[in-house]
Amino acid sequence: MNSGGETVVKRAKYKIAKAPGNSGILKMNAEEFAFSPNDPTSGPRLRVRFNTIGAHRVTKDGSKTALLNLLKKGEGSEGYIFEFENFSDRNICRDFVTNALERYSEVPKKDAEGPAQLSTEEMERRIKLLQEDSELMKLHKQLVIGGILTEDEFWATRKKLLDGGRKRTSSTQRVGFKSAMISDIKPLTDGRTNKVTFNLTPEIIHQIFAEKPAVHHAFLNYVPKKMSEKDFWTKYCRAEYLHSTKNAVAAAAEAAEDEDLAVFLKQDYILAGEARSKIRKVDPTLDMEADQGDDYTHLPDHGNARDGNKEIAESQTHYDQYKRNLMQDLNRHAAVVLEGRTLDVVTGDTRTVAEALARTKQVELANDTSEKNNNQERLNRVCRMTEIEDLQATREPPVAPLCIKDPRDYFYSQQANALKTLGDAAFGAGYVKCHVSKQEAYTCLRESISDIKSVGLQTSIIKAEVAFKVLNSLTHNISSTKYNLGRNNQETVLDRLPSRTRDDLLNHWTSIQELLKHFWSSYPINTDHLSIKVDRLKDAMAGIYPKLQEIKESVQSDLRHQVSLLVQPMVQALDAAFAHYDANLQKRRAKSGKNGSI
Amino acid sequence: MAPIASKLYTDDVSLVVLLLDTNPYFWTSSSSSSLSFSHFISHVLSFVNSILLLNQLNQVVIIATGHNTCGYIYDSSLSSVSSSISANESSGDAKMPAFCSEVLKSLEDFVKNDESLSSVDAGNGVGSSLLSGSLSMALCYVQRVFRTGPLHPQPRILCLHGSPDGPEQYVAVMNSIFSAQRSMVPVDSCVIGAQHSAFLQQASYITGGVYLKPQYLDGLFQYLSTVFATDLHSRKFIQLPKPVGVDFRASCFCHKNTIDMGYICSVCLSIFCMPHKKCSTCGSEYGQAQSDASTLSGQKRKEPS
Numbered sequence: 001m002n003s004g005g006e007t008v009v010k011r012a013k014y015k016i017a018k019a020p021g022n023s024g025i026l027k028m029n030a031e032e033f034a035f036s037p038n039d040p041t042s043g044p045r046l047r048v049r050f051n052t053i054g055a056h057r058v059t060k061d062g063s064k065t066a067l068l069n070l071l072k073k074g075e076g077s078e079g080y081i082f083e084f085e086n087f088s089d090r091n092i093c094r095d096f097v098t099n100a101l102e103r104y105s106e107v108p109k110k111d112a113e114g115p116a117q118l119s120t121e122e123m124e125r126r127i128k129l130l131q132e133d134s135e136l137m138k139l140h141k142q143l144v145i146g147g148i149l150t151e152d153e154f155w156a157t158r159k160k161l162l163d164g165g166r167k168r169t170s171s172t173q174r175v176g177f178k179s180a181m182i183s184d185i186k187p188l189t190d191g192r193t194n195k196v197t198f199n200l201t202p203e204i205i206h207q208i209f210a211e212k213p214a215v216h217h218a219f220l221n222y223v224p225k226k227m228s229e230k231d232f233w234t235k236y237c238r239a240e241y242l243h244s245t246k247n248a249v250a251a252a253a254e255a256a257e258d259e260d261l262a263v264f265l266k267q268d269y270i271l272a273g274e275a276r277s278k279i280r281k282v283d284p285t286l287d288m289e290a291d292q293g294d295d296y297t298h299l300p301d302h303g304n305a306r307d308g309n310k311e312i313a314e315s316q317t318h319y320d321q322y323k324r325n326l327m328q329d330l331n332r333h334a335a336v337v338l339e340g341r342t343l344d345v346v347t348g349d350t351r352t353v354a355e356a357l358a359r360t361k362q363v364e365l366a367n368d369t370s371e372k373n374n375n376q377e378r379l380n381r382v383c384r385m386t387e388i389e390d391l392q393a394t395r396e397p398p399v400a401p402l403c404i405k406d407p408r409d410y411f412y413s414q415q416a417n418a419l420k421t422l423g424d425a426a427f428g429a430g431y432v433k434c435h436v437s438k439q440e441a442y443t444c445l446r447e448s449i450s451d452i453k454s455v456g457l458q459t460s461i462i463k464a465e466v467a468f469k470v471l472n473s474l475t476h477n478i479s480s481t482k483y484n485l486g487r488n489n490q491e492t493v494l495d496r497l498p499s500r501t502r503d504d505l506l507n508h509w510t511s512i513q514e515l516l517k518h519f520w521s522s523y524p525i526n527t528d529h530l531s532i533k534v535d536r537l538k539d540a541m542a543g544i545y546p547k548l549q550e551i552k553e554s555v556q557s558d559l560r561h562q563v564s565l566l567v568q569p570m571v572q573a574l575d576a577a578f579a580h581y582d583a584n585l586q587k588r589r590a591k592s593g594k595n596g597s598i
Numbered sequence: 599m600a601p602i603a604s605k606l607y608t609d610d611v612s613l614v615v616l617l618l619d620t621n622p623y624f625w626t627s628s629s630s631s632s633l634s635f636s637h638f639i640s641h642v643l644s645f646v647n648s649i650l651l652l653n654q655l656n657q658v659v660i661i662a663t664g665h666n667t668c669g670y671i672y673d674s675s676l677s678s679v680s681s682s683i684s685a686n687e688s689s690g691d692a693k694m695p696a697f698c699s700e701v702l703k704s705l706e707d708f709v710k711n712d713e714s715l716s717s718v719d720a721g722n723g724v725g726s727s728l729l730s731g732s733l734s735m736a737l738c739y740v741q742r743v744f745r746t747g748p749l750h751p752q753p754r755i756l757c758l759h760g761s762p763d764g765p766e767q768y769v770a771v772m773n774s775i776f777s778a779q780r781s782m783v784p785v786d787s788c789v790i791g792a793q794h795s796a797f798l799q800q801a802s803y804i805t806g807g808v809y810l811k812p813q814y815l816d817g818l819f820q821y822l823s824t825v826f827a828t829d830l831h832s833r834k835f836i837q838l839p840k841p842v843g844v845d846f847r848a849s850c851f852c853h854k855n856t857i858d859m860g861y862i863c864s865v866c867l868s869i870f871c872m873p874h875k876k877c878s879t880c881g882s883e884y885g886q887a888q889s890d891a892s893t894l895s896g897q898k899r900k901e902p903s
Contacts, residue, residue: 397744400782441622442713448625448635449706455636456694461644462819470817474824478837 006030008096013083014043015067021083028096030103033070035082048080050100055120058094066090070097122162129161135510142511148540149518153533157517176340177207181333198237205350208236209357211336213270218263219354227260229350239264271332284378285385497559504551505566508544512570515541519577525584538581541574609831611655613743613751615736618642618671620662620709621727621761624791628760633790633815639705641819642758643698648823650674650697657751659739660701663732663759664712665725670735671708672701726764729757729797733774733785740783752830754784754807757798760791765856768797768849775801784808786826790815796845796856803844810839851879 008028013021014035024037035046048070057069057079066087071079084090098120130137143149155162209216215236223232239261242251255262497505519537522530548567555563625635646658660672677697733755740753755778763771775797778785784807787798794811802809812821825838847856850871861870866880876883 397741397781399780438622438713438716441626442709442716444626445620445622445635445709446706449639449702449709452636452639453699453702457640457643457698461640462817466814466817467820470812470814470820471824473813474821474839478839 006096008093010089010093011085012068012089012093014046015081015083016043021081026082026093028093028100030100033097035080046080050097050103053079053097053101056094056097056101058090061087061091068093068097125162126155129158138507139510139514143514143540146540148515148536153518157514157521177210177337178203179337181329196237196241198233198240200233200237202350202353205233206353206357207336209354210339211332212268213274213361214263214266214268216354216357217270218260219350220358222260223351235261236264280378284382497555497563501551501555501559501563504547505563508548508551509570512541512544512574515544516573516577519581523580523584525588534581538578541577544574545571607655607749607751609752610829611653611657611751612649612829613657613659613740613753614649615739615753615755616642616646616658616660617729617732617736617755617757617759618660618662619727619757619759619761619790620705620712621665621725622709622712623665623725624727624761628791633818637816638758638790638818639702641822643694643701644819645822645827646672646674646701647695647697649827652827653829655751659736661732661735661739662705662708662712663727663729664708665727666712666715667708668728668732668735669708669711670739671704672697725761726767727759727761728767729759729761729764730767730770730774733757733771733778733801737774737777737781737783740781744781754786754830756826757785757787757801759787759789759795759798762791762793763795763797763856765849766854768854769851771797771801775804779805784830786810788812788818788821788826790818794845796847799844800846808838809844 006029008026010026011023012026012035013023014026014037015021022037022039022043024035024039024043027034027036030050032047032049034048037043037045052072053070055071057067057071059065059067066084066089067081068084068090069079069081082093084093102120130140140154144151144154209219219232223229227235235258238254239251242254242265251265255265515537519534519541522534522537525531525534548571552560552563552567625638628634646660649656649658656674658672658674659670662669662671674697677700736755740755743750743753775785778801783805785798785801785805786807787795787802787809789795789798789809789811799809801807808825810821810825812818828836828838847858848860848869849855850857850860851868852870852872852874855871857869857871861873862868863870863877863880863882864884865882866877868877868879870878874884
């Protein structure tokens with residue numbers, strides 16, 4: 001046996017393409033798997049090492065065949081397909097293969113730290129994230145594949161992203177209830193005897209529980225204490241049969257004899273309660289009369305009367321509770337289908353299904369605190385709807401929602417600022433110093449006021465040529481900023497750069513940010529690992545300087561100034577990091593030197 | 599105020615709250631240069647007049663921003679409509695609309711009051727005027743108008759400001775700016791001093807107003823009527839000067855210096871120019887730094903670079 005220790009031996013069929021396959025024995029150990037057919041002449045023997053296998057695929061539990069597909073590395077979908085006799089065999093092999101593959105996939109990673117083993121699931125999530133976000137992909141390619149950061153370091157700062165992805169991926173779509181009504185499951189009569197057969201599958205039972213809470217309740221109460229499950233369903237079917245005959249009198253008679261049966265025959269009391277509470281939630285100010293125009297029920301051949309209950313609608317009010325209305329059934333069924341299946345239990349054992357359903361119901365009830373607030377809410381609503389304007393307090397004026405501005409705005413405005421200060425410096429706008437006493441200042445101000453009082457407003461406060469000059473400069477200013485900064489506020493300096501330069505700049509910007517984030521977060525350096533990481537980061541950052549310079553040189557001269565203004569903050573940030581690195585390095589050297597001398 | 603119900607406020611009716619800088623030190627220093635206070639006032643009065651003429655429901659409120667105090671100078675809704683525009687009511691002085699003499703009279707009173715409140719000489723330099731105070735008064739007025747009912751003129755604030763920013767007012771000014779933003783009142787600013795005003799740049803930027811620093815001060819009226827006379831509704835359709843850059847620098851809370859880089863309290867976001875053991879604003883005590891390295895890296899850059 002191999003030093004790998006564990007071995008798995010299972011009966012399986014080796015399948016090639018769509019052929020039915022070749023049955024034999026599949027043996028697996030930590031390093032390789034081997035297949036030997038029962039009939040040595042029927043097909044090839046296999047002996048494959050796991051390091052040539054890239055991934056594996058399996059069919060879902062419960063699907064037609066239990067397949068395991070071991071994909072060869074780098075070759076699309078080609079692989080070794082094995083069919084197992086049952087899913088448990090397959091799952092054992094699958095888990096084994098997962099472990100074996102993981103062992104191999106880590107080897108080329110040469111990570112000194114030995115990161116936590118990544119499940120394939122985790123890996124897939126990351127890959128998916130990368131595929132969805134091209135910017136992240138670029139960054140990942142540059143930093144991780146470039147060897148500057150390890151995979152773990154890269155993702156450590158993006159835990160949220162991964163978690164968010166987890167939530168999203170886990171919500172696979174559940175299969176809902178069938179939209180066909182249960183009442184469509186017709187009793188089967190064989191025609192010769194009086195025996196009537198009902199067919200109940202777990203699926204149908206689940207649906208019955210969901211649609212008829214009273215039946216569900218009764219099931220929990222009676223089974224298996226009072227009666228067996230079979231008896232219970234027999235009773236239920238009997239009740240259904242009575243309903244299907246539409247004989248309310250007979251139903252009433254039966255119910256009087258058997259109180260258990262009565263549960264099924266009477267109106268669902270839980271449902272009725274729910275309906276009442278729902279009615280309570282309806283807006284009390286709802287104008288029912290407004291809908292009357294849309295109502296056809298009072299016309300002949302329309303509405304409820306068509307469902308066949310009409311004929312017994314007369315004197316038999318006593319039997320009302322044994323009557324069932326098609327409309328109600330239909331509504332209830334629609335509500336349940338729309339609600340969807342909230343249960344994850346595999347529909348097998350009726351009892352577990354019933355209990356699980358009861359649990360979810362309880363949770364729902366607990367969550368539904370609205371019941372308490374309902375009354376208050378209703379009152380509030382009535383108040384709002386029947387408001388008398390004169391009696392209301394003054395309403396608060398509208399307020400703007402708080403919004404956090406895009407930090408990019410700041411970046412652009414700083415760039416414009418730098419331009420402007422350059423302009424101002426040329427202008428020579430000096431700071432006016434003044435040395436006047438308080439007395440002087442106020443007297444001067446008062447004099448000006450009395451001045452204008454005595455002189456009055458000038459007939460022409462502004463000279464025509466000055467006004468023209470102002471108008472000219474304003475329009476010129478506006479049109480030039482319009483030309484420069486574009487029609488909308490969103491357009492910026494970046495948009496005027498060639499798209500390649502712009503992309504490069506933005507790329508560098510994000511990668512610098514990423515590097516700096518890692519750089520600053522590794523201080524204070526207290527492990528060897530951190531110091532290695534910082535060195536790595538420092539080298540990577542040093543590599544960015546020439547690239548930035550290159551970008552600057554690549555653009556045309558009229559844009560070069562703009563670009564250098566954009567690049568400047570990046571360089572500054574890098575400089576700060578380097579200064580810190582050097583200072584820290586010296587300090588550490590000094591310390592270690594001291595330690596050494598002692 | 600006239601009963602609101604009788605007025606029909608459409609979306610192009612404005613309430614302009616005008617903040618006039620009356621810092622005497624600034625005006626004495628600037629009178630030697632292009633614009634004297636009397637010229638300035640005559641430009642402004644003409645501007646006010648033209649706003650009132652643009653729409654008969656328009657309303658103008660003037661608030662003086664002094665060196666030591668601020669005060670309401672004029673409210674067009676308080677003076678009767680007939681007298682405010684009907685010209686040439688002789689009151690002993692030169693010929694001018696009645697509202698102008700009203701403005702001038704209260705301005706004189708205000709200056710007197712401002713002088714009486716000043717204790718010491720400003721010393722060297724122009725000193726700043728109380729922008730934070732007048733902004734708050736303007737916002738209070740606007741809030742009162744908001745509360746008169748669902749129909750009211752569209753308010754905006756116009757700062758005619760010349761004095762340099764007083765960094766000691768940083769927090770108060772920023773708070774006013776944010777409350778203006780919250781109540782959707784644009785703050786326009788026209789800077790008539792020598793330097794740009796970082797406060798007003800930020801105010802206009804944050805509230806969506808217009809910031810302008812006129813190049814030719816003798817043509818102030820032209821600037822005012824071209825850029826600032828338009829009501830808010832019409833602004834959507836015209837091209838107004840755009841800010842080319844905004845000075846976002848903050849003042850530190852400890853020495854009121856304007857700083858590029860500083861320390862920020864991790865609890866209340868107060869800004870300091872140097873590290874403290876305890877935040878002077880919220881009182882939170884900062885734990886002992888683990889090492890020198892961590893204090894250094896604790897310094898946050900203000901720019902997101």
